[in-house]
Amino acid sequence: MVTSSRTFKPGVDAGGEHGRRRRPPVSANATVRSAPVIHLPRQQGPEDGVVLTPEQSRSRRARSIAIALVLAALALLFYAVTIVKLGPGVLDRPL
Amino acid sequence: MSDVGIGIGPSAPQAGAELAEGLATPRDYIALLKPRVMSLVVFTALAGLLRAPGDLHPLLGFTALLCIAVGAGAAGALNMWWDADIDAVMSRTRGRPIPAGRVSPREALAFGLTLSAFSVVVLGLLVNVLAAALLAFTIAFYVGVYTMWLKRTTPQNIVIGGLAGALPPLVAWAAAAGTVSLEPVLMVAIIFFWTPPHFWALALFRADDYARAGVPMLPVVAGADQTRLQILLYALVLAPVAASPALLGFAGPVYGLVAVLAGAMMVRLAVRVFRTRQGEAAVKAARGLFGFSILYLFALFATLLGEALAAHLVEARPW
Numbered sequence: 001m002v003t004s005s006r007t008f009k010p011g012v013d014a015g016g017e018h019g020r021r022r023r024p025p026v027s028a029n030a031t032v033r034s035a036p037v038i039h040l041p042r043q044q045g046p047e048d049g050v051v052l053t054p055e056q057s058r059s060r061r062a063r064s065i066a067i068a069l070v071l072a073a074l075a076l077l078f079y080a081v082t083i084v085k086l087g088p089g090v091l092d093r094p095l
Numbered sequence: 096m097s098d099v100g101i102g103i104g105p106s107a108p109q110a111g112a113e114l115a116e117g118l119a120t121p122r123d124y125i126a127l128l129k130p131r132v133m134s135l136v137v138f139t140a141l142a143g144l145l146r147a148p149g150d151l152h153p154l155l156g157f158t159a160l161l162c163i164a165v166g167a168g169a170a171g172a173l174n175m176w177w178d179a180d181i182d183a184v185m186s187r188t189r190g191r192p193i194p195a196g197r198v199s200p201r202e203a204l205a206f207g208l209t210l211s212a213f214s215v216v217v218l219g220l221l222v223n224v225l226a227a228a229l230l231a232f233t234i235a236f237y238v239g240v241y242t243m244w245l246k247r248t249t250p251q252n253i254v255i256g257g258l259a260g261a262l263p264p265l266v267a268w269a270a271a272a273g274t275v276s277l278e279p280v281l282m283v284a285i286i287f288f289w290t291p292p293h294f295w296a297l298a299l300f301r302a303d304d305y306a307r308a309g310v311p312m313l314p315v316v317a318g319a320d321q322t323r324l325q326i327l328l329y330a331l332v333l334a335p336v337a338a339s340p341a342l343l344g345f346a347g348p349v350y351g352l353v354a355v356l357a358g359a360m361m362v363r364l365a366v367r368v369f370r371t372r373q374g375e376a377a378v379k380a381a382r383g384l385f386g387f388s389i390l391y392l393f394a395l396f397a398t399l400l401g402e403a404l405a406a407h408l409v410e411a412r413p414w
């Protein structure tokens with residue numbers, strides 16, 4: 001099995017200026033062309049991947065809640081409009 | 096930042112500030128929708144919706160208003176995406192989410208496109224296709240014709256582009272009635288002829304801002320005196336156009352009275368702007384016209400709305 005000579009250094013990334021840490025990007029095309037198999041570490045520590053600052057976490061949580069509320073409101077709106085468009089006659093038909 | 100240079104604006108402008116990644120809050124996305132413009136759109140659209148013939152269910156009416164508001168907001172977000180470079184150098188707009196670095200241009204583009212498509216599709220599926228087509232035209236005109244083309248190329252930008260801001264009552268009328276007729280076209284005409292004196296009054300005391308941003312507003316290109324003349328001419332056209340719904344029998348005497356009195360005041364203030372050309376008094380005159388123009392449009396459409404509500408009440412309880 002061919003393995004990549006490049007090893008990942010988890011948690012190290014140029015984006016650290018904003019408190020974010022990323023893995024180095026892996027190009028899908030390059031991977032397919034040279035067909036290397038990249039072994040990711042099985043055990044990842046808490047510092048691996050994207051680590052958000054507390055402020056970023058708060059912003060993301062607020063965005064997630066807003067999206068959830070909007071989706072719930074839309075589901076409710078579509079349900080209500082469906083009932084309105086069906087009208088009362090939908091219940092008044094022979095079985 | 097890598098996000099900033101992705102095909103935005105004619106000169107791929109940098110947004111002005113380093114992007115604070117992941118810090119955008121829902122409030123920033125609401126700001127992208129230009130809520131103050133949206134409130135005017137909703138208000139004028141509501142007048143069109145309630146004055147239209149037909150018995151649209153209130154929930155469908157609400158849905159139509161929601162779609163029109165979201166469509167207008169989406170157009171505003173796309174406008175902010177394209178004009179991020181201009182916004183970054185103008186004092187009035189440099190705090191907007193993109194130049195302030197809270198939202199990336201790519202996010203604003205995705206947000207605007209998604210909401211545009213969503214508002215048009217939902218309006219078409221839940222209300223009617225004519226209204227959806229008019230809303231799609233409004234968004235495309237505002238973004239494609241005004242924002243991307245006219246704004247940076249001609250001092251007539253807000254005259255022609257003003258059509259996009261004038262169309263919401265027509266879209267709402269089409270949503271309620273399924274057709275269009277002369278009355279909503281008159282509403283469109285009122286907003287269309289109101290737009291130049293309103294924005295040129297603003298441009299008179301913000302000319303430096305527009306010049307620094309390279310936006311060819313009339314005071315920047317043709318000078319303040321020519322702008323004052325154009326303001327007066329448009330005010331003289333606007334006053335009778337605003338009174339025309341009463342003259343043609345679409346609106347009642349209350350509206351006619353409001354339109355005549357407020358129209359006379361609008362012309363008077365435009366004359367004052369035309370005659371007062373020097374110093375602080377000239378700025379004060381322009382600010383006065385700008386402020387009153389908002390009140391004027393509000394009074395016209397509030398009266399149209401009030402008459403429509405009164406008619407609905409009488410219809411509901413013919414005592």
